[in-house]
Amino acid sequence: MMKKKCQMAVLGAALTFSSWAVAQENVGNKLITIAENTPYLDETLVQENVLKECTALGTTFSDSLAEQLTASGFEVQKSARLDITKGDVVQAQLVTMTSGGSIMFGKQMGGSVKVTIYHDGKVTGAKSFTRTSGGGMFGVYRGACSILGKVSNVLGQDVAKWVIEQK
Numbered sequence: 001m002m003k004k005k006c007q008m009a010v011l012g013a014a015l016t017f018s019s020w021a022v023a024q025e026n027v028g029n030k031l032i033t034i035a036e037n038t039p040y041l042d043e044t045l046v047q048e049n050v051l052k053e054c055t056a057l058g059t060t061f062s063d064s065l066a067e068q069l070t071a072s073g074f075e076v077q078k079s080a081r082l083d084i085t086k087g088d089v090v091q092a093q094l095v096t097m098t099s100g101g102s103i104m105f106g107k108q109m110g111g112s113v114k115v116t117i118y119h120d121g122k123v124t125g126a127k128s129f130t131r132t133s134g135g136g137m138f139g140v141y142r143g144a145c146s147i148l149g150k151v152s153n154v155l156g157q158d159v160a161k162w163v164i165e166q167k
Helices: 002-028 050-051 057-071 146-164
Strands: 033-036 074-079 089-103 106-118 122-133
Touching: 033 057, 050 074, 050 089, 050 146, 057 074, 057 089, 089 146, 106 146, 122 146
Parallel strands: 033 074, 033 089
Antiparallel strands: 089 106, 106 122
């Protein structure tokens, strides 16, 4: 009788551990698809000089988003073309990227992004984010693309935090 109780206890512990391990594996490997280069929602809303000179902003945003999601235990798949009907997809679109100011009066840079989360084609969340920057210390001596790159990077971090909260 004691032998049977020990066997049951061992079996129960094994089942509990294996269920926990599978749950941990599923949490750690949750697949999210994002764009490899986040596009603009409407390029006519973006200053012409920014479009011509700061061509890496979409990639900077996507890389930042992927890095933060991966660090939080998600598996991130980047795609050239998003299919929102399959799995978990974070669709982001850069709405604005503005560059203004001067060395004399300081720089005013900023950007915004619109984000929609899909699960098998159904919207599970949507939000917009905005960030501005003067470039920090010695920002008046930094180029617009450098400052907007940092804005894109921080926007990616902001979006990742929100996506993690939604999951």
